[in-house]
Amino acid sequence: MSSPANGFDLSEEDRTLLKKIEKDSIQYFIKETNPTTGLTKDSSRAGAPASIAATGFALASFAIAANHGWISNQEASEKIKKTLATIKKKKCGKKGFYYHFLDPETGQRTWNSEVSSIDTALFIANALLAATYFEQSGLSKQIYSLYNQIDWPWMLNGKEFFCHGWKPQDGFLPYYWDMYAEHLILQALALGSSTNPVPASVWKAWRRESELYNGKKIIYSYTGSLFTYQYSHAFIDFRNLEDQNINYFSNSKLATIANWEFSSANQSQYKTYEGAWGLSASLGPDGYKPYGAMPGNAMHDGTIAVYAPISSIIFTPEESISVIKKIYKTQSPNLYGPYGFRDSYNLDSNWFANEYLGIDQGIIVLMLENFLNDGAIWKRFMKLPLTQRWIKLANLKRQENNSAE
Template sequence: MSFNIPTPPKITRRSATKLLGGAILSSFAAAPLEAQQAAAPATPAYSRLLTDEDLAFLEEMERAGCLYFTEQADPATGQILDRATNKTATGEFDTHFASSIAATGFGLTALCISDRRGYQDTARIKKQVLTTLDFHLNKMPHEHGFFSHFSDVKTGRPLINVEVSSMDTAIFLCGVLTARAYFNDHEITALATQLYNRVDWPWMLNGGKTFSMGWHPETGFISTRWDHYSELMMIYLLAIGSPTHPISADSWSAFTRPPMTFGPYSYISGRDPLFIHQFSHAWFDFAGKRDAFANYFSNSITATRAHKAFCLGLKRGYTDDYWGVSASDWEHGYAAWGGPPLMGPVDGSVVPCAAAGSLPFLPHDCIRVLRALKDNFGKDAWGRYGFCDAFHPDLHWYDPDVLGIDLGISVLMAENLRSAFVWDIFMQNPEPVAAMKACGFHAARQTTNPSEPKPTAIPSSDQPVAPSTNRPHA
């Protein structure tokens, strides 16, 4: 598959500084503080972040991924399929029937990227955005503004035994707010604002300071909560910034930030897959900022470094050109796997969205592995929408499907690396800006400064930590 490469959009001074800063931070996050002090040059030597070949690859990956969010959207509801086959020449609507509210949120953001990059006609894109927003506001079943994790793609009816999901609704709303800010269209603005303002965030707290993971019509609230650091940051910031049903900013300090150490790497993390360090960062601009506890952008750099080192240390076939495992399909189903520490049946499979979702954090490492995967295994692992969800060449297994959320994080983070577009657009919304201010975010000193203190970790609670994703198969 090859495409004509359009002239890349203009990169602002702010964007260029942010991207270069990410590359510089990456090099320092690889070593303990003492090594950083010794290694820090008096005058950093700057170099171009991405080569022409890198940009051409990212363009092809983004264009293919964005295509999923137009072809695999139901034309009457705007809902995006949770998964679809990747080896298709026609792009016909897939036979799967389950939509994912999170994939739909990623899709709304991908539509903004598609318009900005000229992948699709603007009128067609705006029509899909309006259809999606109108259906979810006026026809889609909801509970206090929250949506079910999975639903029938053509009717919007919740699938059997599927929870009303706090996290997946938050991902959807990030897409809603991105579309509102990008299109600056009266009708889109009205629908998007109503969707966001309708959400009754205090209801999902269920009497506590941390959010329940969800609610079932038959049994009520799920007992497990979003109470340790993970992809949860978006839920709390959206809720604190709500102009109609806000929660107290005190909830920002109510979830724990467990300390994690792997070899020389010290950072904040639960025992969760790598994607927890990526999802909130796809929209919220944490670069160059910190709160009372951490610089979360720098934290994600370290988490990605640790994950790569973890993979290479497993002696299961991982190399600099073949690494990365995050929650995904595997040969026998769906798994919340990865590490460190070791989670699930990590067997030497590779999950491309693990590296793609960390592109802004470790540009050179992640570009290298993604291009190598395409060059070495593209005949089997690459299809109409880009990489398949996961594969294991030694076992001759290549997932026939792609997953909307995994394509979504790949597309959004590739665009953020190239232009900071999603960050810049999303942060034009006043609510996220106000929420981060209320939570005490302020400009962070450069982590290249040897005097930068290490992040302060709130001790984890004694109760067992639940995985951040308990995603049913669909």
């Protein structure tokens, strides 16, 4: 049996629970993906639009499910084919980038959404991951065709930073990926492109600002949300990579510990934080909020995003498993359903999310797959030629046998 990615001593009881969570979370994508268009809903809420990022996570989840024998290879292949056919036929964006939200029935833009740089990156990264499971089929060729069509320099809008997005009526949005956040996967895909790459200077340009929290120097994101320290790490194994004396795996581990410590320090104010943590963007009593911890903006109101500690498991296995077991034991009647854990909860407001979010279920699947199966996602993604091109162009240094502790 393969060991967890970082060699953590995992009991069979804990392994069984984590495997159940992964398998159940995949059900979101099986049930909430439109059977005709192959587009996946942003949330389980009735009438929700499709999300291009959630659709990407669906492709990867189908491939993972087939690899485990939870669905057949044929079923996974057919599901992925439908998605790719819709993306190709509907032309859901501009310059190879895709609209953030689409009508799941028609594939047309909805919610006045932007052509999104990061959501396109998440779709493509997941699609490329799915392609590694079907290398001998035509799926891989179709997926690489989508990747090769993306005009990455266009999204720079003449600047050194990637723009968040573009709208037909307004042009480029006034927001740029100019500091540390979840966009490292966007950067890797753009530098690693063999058709329309951006220069290495784009990797160097964004700010790596740091602050101390409880004596830990952390390169932080604006919101301090845990997901910003997770998304790129689902695909890229940063454990043995160094960027200007920075190890991003170690940084995410420190940020995760800070999130846990911040929650603990505020448990006298919010009872939700008693023995639990996980401050990240999620649904809350007053809608979707960019919750987070210090360092960063640290918006919080006693709401815990359940996906956050689960998806931090590669960084903090002991702390993550402890809170997963606690939430599963004490809150399952309120939070655990057919697709695993619902999004979030707040004991202080006696509030429990009644829906699932696609991207949150997706990051759960990928991180648990890495943890339970010896870095299975990392091994596939790190072998890709695009990943190796990015490492070389970004001038990242390899740290052999670094445990990133």
